Amino acid sequence: WAAEEFETLDLGDARRNRRAIELLNDLGERPTASIPGACRGWAEIQAAYRFLGNDRYDWLDLLEPHRVCTQARMAAHPVVLCTQDTTQLDFNGQVIEGLGPLSYEAQRGMYLHPTYAITPQREPLGVLDAWMWAREFKDAEGQRGGEPESRRWMEGYARVAELAAGLPDTRLVYVADREADLLPLMIRARDLEHPADWLIRAKHNRVLPDGDGEKLWARVLATEPLGEVHFTLAPGRGRRSRDVRQALYAHRVSVSDRRGGRVDATCVIARE
Incomplete structure (x- = not known):
């Protein structure tokens, strides 16, 4: 291989x-x-x-031929999910130059933030991109220097959007967790005219500009459910396996871009 x-x-x-x-x-x-x-x-x-x-x-030179092969595999599929998340590389207790703090200041390691391409049927296609960095240590006032870490999510979408131009027959969907619920990311996608879709787990229950203070989740949950999904939740730490039934809601909304304009999106809620 x-x-x-x-x-x-x-x-x-x-x-x-x-x-x-x-x-x-x-x-x-x-x-x-x-x-x-x-x-x-x-x-x-x-x-x-x-x-x-x-x-x-460097590691980007090693990644490049794999990235090219990944893109070729993506072209054979009508839909590809471009998933992003961050993981810690924990080297605590090891003397290695260039490490920084992790979740706790006493921990030592680095962060890795890859874009992983898979099909909706969970077939892995490869790694498209990655950020890797070590956090700076906090100064005497408790402030941490360096670039804002939120930038990796916005650049991640931008690179997926660039890739979409070379895959006209493949629908790319950028998938990210709550940390990517960033208005600048949505604005960037809108301004690029959405060359790639985005699916982001919501973190902020935003106030809607046309609802007299009404919030996003209340607006969506006031609609009729589309139906139900039923699945078995796998066991986890301190949690037993159990059956889950969730009602699905979806509604098209507009949120303020804080510049006098709006960003349109579809909000989907699965509620047990």
Whole structure:
């Protein structure tokens, strides 16, 4: 698989290209192992660390051939979900240069925010894009420097929108969690004329501009339900499996863009 997926990889030296493919094969066969655990022998371990420590290329160069193959796979499907979320890379207790704080200031690690393409039938197609960064430490006044982390959601949509131009027969849907419920993201999509749809879990119960203080969720729940969905909720930490029935509501609304204009969207609510 790695030889086909990374056939176009160009790290400036054929030996580096071969080493990358060998390392990807090793890590793919043992995805939960450490680098020493995945490599076969001391010589391979040393070669892997030399490869990863080479500053003549970076992780974006390694991602590029996979991204191209992912885009080609997407073209074969009528609808593709471009999902985004953030995960922590926790290296707490390890002495590694460049780490920053995580959810707690005492934790050390980095953040990874990929865009993962899948079909509605849950077939994985590949990684399209990623942000990776370490947070800056808070200063004496408790303020943290660096770029606003909300920017990654807006840039994520913009890159999916750019990709849509090269996939005229595929409908792209940008999917994100509550942290992406950002008005600037919706405005950006509107101004680009929605080359890609967006589906974002709502965080803010916004006041509607035409409802005398009426809020978004109340407006939608005042409509007739479209029907019901029934599924079994899987067990989780401290939670037993159970059957769930939810009524589905959907309503087209407009929210203020705070510039004298509006952003149109369809709000969907599933309520048990």
